[in-house]
Amino acid sequence: MPPVKKIVMWLVVVFLLYAILTSPDSAANIFGSAWDVVAGGVSNIGRFFDSLLRG
Template sequence: MPPIKKIVLWLVVIFLLYAIFTSPDQAAAIFGAAWDIVSTGVQNIARFFDSLIRR
């Protein structure tokens, strides 16, 4: 990995840890919302393929 990518990766990790420790409630809400989006997307993809198979 080039040095710039490592530096950016470490900065992102440090920022995420800072955000979690300074505001855990808000971080949990953001994670919950992101999980809901991913979960809904996976369900919709499953429905799509299920409808393709049933035809």
């Protein structure tokens, strides 16, 4: 059985490169949106623990 994880990783990398090369503006918008979601999640986790420790 081939190493499925490695194959999937290469497919994701190739797709990301294709997306960036064919439409860089859209790729930048998607990356920015994903970054906002991650940053918001980290901020909310921080608020949760801050509230938990004060409570």
